[in-house]
Amino acid sequence: MRVILRIWRQPFPEERGGFVEYVRENVRPDMSFLEMLDELNHDLELEGKEPIAFEHDCREGICGSCSLMINGRPHGPGRATTSCQVYMRSFRDGEQITVEPFRTKAFPVIKDLVVDRSAFDRILQAGGYISVGTGQAPEANTIPVPHDVAEEAFDAAHCIGCGACVATCINSAAVLFVGAKARHLGLLPQGKLEQDLRVLRMVRAMDREGFGACSFTRACEAVCPKEISVEVISALNRAYWLARTKEFLGWRKPIA
Amino acid sequence: MTERNAISTIGLKILMGITGFILVGYVSLHMLGNWQVFLPAVYINQYAYLLKSIPLVLWTVRLVLFVAFVVHIWSAIRLAQLRRSARPVPYDQRKPNGASWESRSMLLTGIGLGLFVVFHLYQFTWHLPPFSAFEGFTARLSETSRSVPDVHRMMVEGLRNLWVAGAYLLGMGCLFFHVRHGIDGLFSSLGLVNRRSFPWERWLAHALGWVFFLGFSIIPVAIALGWVR
Numbered sequence: 001m002r003v004i005l006r007i008w009r010q011p012f013p014e015e016r017g018g019f020v021e022y023v024r025e026n027v028r029p030d031m032s033f034l035e036m037l038d039e040l041n042h043d044l045e046l047e048g049k050e051p052i053a054f055e056h057d058c059r060e061g062i063c064g065s066c067s068l069m070i071n072g073r074p075h076g077p078g079r080a081t082t083s084c085q086v087y088m089r090s091f092r093d094g095e096q097i098t099v100e101p102f103r104t105k106a107f108p109v110i111k112d113l114v115v116d117r118s119a120f121d122r123i124l125q126a127g128g129y130i131s132v133g134t135g136q137a138p139e140a141n142t143i144p145v146p147h148d149v150a151e152e153a154f155d156a157a158h159c160i161g162c163g164a165c166v167a168t169c170i171n172s173a174a175v176l177f178v179g180a181k182a183r184h185l186g187l188l189p190q191g192k193l194e195q196d197l198r199v200l201r202m203v204r205a206m207d208r209e210g211f212g213a214c215s216f217t218r219a220c221e222a223v224c225p226k227e228i229s230v231e232v233i234s235a236l237n238r239a240y241w242l243a244r245t246k247e248f249l250g251w252r253k254p255i256a
Numbered sequence: 257m258t259e260r261n262a263i264s265t266i267g268l269k270i271l272m273g274i275t276g277f278i279l280v281g282y283v284s285l286h287m288l289g290n291w292q293v294f295l296p297a298v299y300i301n302q303y304a305y306l307l308k309s310i311p312l313v314l315w316t317v318r319l320v321l322f323v324a325f326v327v328h329i330w331s332a333i334r335l336a337q338l339r340r341s342a343r344p345v346p347y348d349q350r351k352p353n354g355a356s357w358e359s360r361s362m363l364l365t366g367i368g369l370g371l372f373v374v375f376h377l378y379q380f381t382w383h384l385p386p387f388s389a390f391e392g393f394t395a396r397l398s399e400t401s402r403s404v405p406d407v408h409r410m411m412v413e414g415l416r417n418l419w420v421a422g423a424y425l426l427g428m429g430c431l432f433f434h435v436r437h438g439i440d441g442l443f444s445s446l447g448l449v450n451r452r453s454f455p456w457e458r459w460l461a462h463a464l465g466w467v468f469f470l471g472f473s474i475i476p477v478a479i480a481l482g483w484v485r
């Protein structure tokens with residue numbers, strides 16, 4: 001098959017970028033989208049041109065490295081997929097495909113399609129952890145956890161931190177990501193103890209990074225490769241106002 | 257201002273939700289009151305007189321509504337600024353990706369609704385030109401023979417004009433979409449829902465949108481069709 005690619009090229013963060021068109025012939029439908037880009041890069045290198053920079057690592061949909069906005073949808077067509085799990089058979093023969101980086105102030109473009117998502121790391125550093133050692137694998141069963149609670153925590157823990165939720169959000173809000181982390185840790189006995197502290201710290205870190213507020217359009221849930229439910233946003237809001245009220249009334253020590 | 261005292265993005269949404277809830281509560285009572293226009297004129301005139309008869313209650317309600325309205329708009333402006341600054345470079349191609357039209361257009365329907373409220377007050381509360389004639393409409397309540405404003409006649413004459421009736425229908429269209437998504441967002445902003453309660457919560461939001469839209473719109477339609485004279 002034949003596809004016409006419109007790819008965002010930007011050599012440096014400060015440089016003005018723009019779209020460059022590439023026509024690819026003889027694309028095999030069972031190729032992955034990234035393999036198609038690999039072949040394009042191979043040809044570009046043979047021509048002595050700069051290959052297109054894009055992020056990828058595991059290529060099996062679990063690491064959260066790939067981050068392409070394909071035809072106006074993060075990770076391209078199809079539900080619950082990452083960019084690396086998109087195959088060329090999802091496109092029509094002769095289709096024009098626009099590929100852009102994730103766009104938000106908090107994820108500045110480094111080069112071409114690669115964005116800097118360390119804003120997510122800084123949010124995790126602010127509170128996305130448990131501060132005591134919880135032991136090795138056998139210790140997982142020393143504190144009993146009801147099965148449905150474990151399941152709910154695990155559903156939230158599926159988040160791979162790819163940033164598709166932010167990329168599609170009209171407000172560039174990061175609450176699906178922050179909500180997933182706070183829900184995952186806050187449901188379990190080891191994480192529950194620090195939940196107020198965690199939520200206040202993570203929400204403040206999120207605001208510092210310049211992410212917007214949630215309009216509850218549910219687009220984040222629709223594009224999430226791990227199908228994180230927007231219920232984590234509601235849970236985050238509930239946890240936040242409870243913690244904030246306690247802090248405001250002096251029932252807990254203010255967070256520095 | 258320290259970071260702790262600044263209003264967070266979630267704090268803004270909670271303010272939005274609480275003030276929106278107050279406004280929706282008022283709109284519900286307003287609609288129930290309006291339906292008295294379908295009864296003989298004395299019912300709504302007496303009701304209107306009752307509402308204004310205790311100044312303390314009247315002004316307390318007006319103050320609460322005014323504060324809710326101002327806080328709601330102030331939060332909306334802050335949120336719109338945050339949205340703008342959070343994505344300086346726009347996408348070339350973007351799809352709604354499952355986001356409903358009303359959820360992406362809250363600012364638009366909100367501005368429409370705000371303009372409608374100003375028009376509504378201009379016409380029926382302040383009686384400014386060309387609606388000055390409403391000031392002179394009076395009726396007598398049967399048991400006291402007291403002279404009170406004739407709200408029934410004001411509504412009929414005010415909404416008989418098709419342009420005015422059209423503006424009301426447009427305003428109610430904005431209310432329909434704004435409430436449909438507003439109630440949905442409110443439950444999330446206040447943290448009251450989870451995946452098991454989403455179905456009834458969305459059903460409630462959509463049902464309230466329809467009830468408000470049909471419940472209010474029936475009045476100008478009934479007047480235009482001559483059902484209420």
